[in-house]
Amino acid sequence: MTKLLASLLLAATFLPAQAATLQPEKSDLSFTFKQMGVPVDGKFRKFEAQLDFDAKKPEAGKIAFTVDLASVSLGDPSFDKELAGTPWFDTKRNGKATFVSSGIKPTGPGKYDVAGKLTIKGASRDVVVPITLSSGVAAGSVAIKRLDFKIGDGEWADTSMVANDVTIKFKLAFSGL
Amino acid sequence: MPMTSPARYTPVAIVLHWLLALAIVCAFCVGLYMADLPFSPLRLKLYNWHKWAGVTILALSALRLLWRLAHRPPADLPMPAWQARLAHATHALFYVAFFAVPLTGWAMSSAKGFPIVWFGVLPLPDFVPKDHDLGELLEAVHAWLAYGLAALVLAHVAAALKHQFIDRDGLLARMSLRRP
Numbered sequence: 001m002t003k004l005l006a007s008l009l010l011a012a013t014f015l016p017a018q019a020a021t022l023q024p025e026k027s028d029l030s031f032t033f034k035q036m037g038v039p040v041d042g043k044f045r046k047f048e049a050q051l052d053f054d055a056k057k058p059e060a061g062k063i064a065f066t067v068d069l070a071s072v073s074l075g076d077p078s079f080d081k082e083l084a085g086t087p088w089f090d091t092k093r094n095g096k097a098t099f100v101s102s103g104i105k106p107t108g109p110g111k112y113d114v115a116g117k118l119t120i121k122g123a124s125r126d127v128v129v130p131i132t133l134s135s136g137v138a139a140g141s142v143a144i145k146r147l148d149f150k151i152g153d154g155e156w157a158d159t160s161m162v163a164n165d166v167t168i169k170f171k172l173a174f175s176g177l
Numbered sequence: 178m179p180m181t182s183p184a185r186y187t188p189v190a191i192v193l194h195w196l197l198a199l200a201i202v203c204a205f206c207v208g209l210y211m212a213d214l215p216f217s218p219l220r221l222k223l224y225n226w227h228k229w230a231g232v233t234i235l236a237l238s239a240l241r242l243l244w245r246l247a248h249r250p251p252a253d254l255p256m257p258a259w260q261a262r263l264a265h266a267t268h269a270l271f272y273v274a275f276f277a278v279p280l281t282g283w284a285m286s287s288a289k290g291f292p293i294v295w296f297g298v299l300p301l302p303d304f305v306p307k308d309h310d311l312g313e314l315l316e317a318v319h320a321w322l323a324y325g326l327a328a329l330v331l332a333h334v335a336a337a338l339k340h341q342f343i344d345r346d347g348l349l350a351r352m353s354l355r356r357p
Contacts, residue, residue, distance in 0.1 A: 036225045037297030040290070075290050076309065082216045161218045 020051040026173035034163040046071035051174055058106045063114060065099040087153045094121045110134050120149040136177040141169040184251035185351045193241045194352055197234060204230040205327060228286060228293045231279040238275035254346045267332060274326040281319040288312035
């Protein structure tokens with residue numbers, strides 16, 4: 001029995017690194033913006049991530065991140081319905097937002113800059129997302145301009161009403177990292 | 178019978194009375210109008226203006242209450258005792274409403290997760306947590322208190338007009354912006 005366990009452990013040690021799996025119940029994806037100076041917090045309830053990462057070779061790592069835009073919530077059903085509409089996320093035509101990494105650069109112990117392409121509502125922008133990685137949790141935040149992605153189009157494009165700056169915050173817990 | 182000119186309220190009390198009367202009527206009308214608007218920039222703008230007005234009314238009401246406590250108002254004009262009691266009760270209820278209406282609006286903003294940033298500059302603290310059901314409850318309480326305040330205003334105006342035009346006792350002169 002002990003021998004079997006030992007050989008299993010040995011096998012596990014020499015197995016190639018497995019892609020890490022996101023643990024949604026331990027993860028958060030939220031955002032903050034300002035309307036007429038008032039900070040408003042929202043979150044996305046559904047998102048997926050594929051992470052292929054080895055701390056020994058961070059440059060070789062890859063991350064692909066997908067957000068179900070219809071899962072957006074400001075905590076009030078009437079606002080959530082509006083956010084799903086055409087001027088905002090237009091979830092009927094644009095169900096998903098994606099982030100695909102193009103390069104990971106270590107910047108310090110447990111710190112990385114993840115460069116990649118963020119696509120929302122058919123518009124893509126190159127962004128660099130600084131993250132910290134500790135005990136299987138990748139956390140960080142990135143600032144974007146909502147109008148780069150036509151989020152809040154038409155009459156809502158007035159940034160004196162709803163600020164252009166949106167901060168996205170995330171905490172992604174992975175098993176097998 | 179010789180007409181004696183009744184003592185007037187102090188100039189500060191008079192200015193606060195009319196300023197707050199105007200502000201409260203405007204905030205009430207905007208509140209009534211904005212609640213039925215569809216989700217739009219106009220609705221958002223009016224909500225913020227309404228909140229800024231409400232907090233301003235609250236602050237001026239605190240000033241007004243302190244002034245009222247520190248300065249004696251003019252003596253009652255001759256009138257039946259029950260009318261004087263009713264007038265005093267109305268005034269007391271006014272002061273309750275001056276605080277209760279803005280405070281429930283403030284709490285409602287916090288509960289709904291849209292805290293007040295006064296004039297878009299000064300963030301006000303939340304003294305209730307973000308809670309959907311609490312927000313709905315406070316919305317109803319805020320609305321009914323505002324209707325109560327509106328009813329007080331109607332009674333107050335009707336009584337003032339009765340004094341002026343039926344009793345002809347010169348009551349309005351006590352609160353007139355024009356010096357006698």
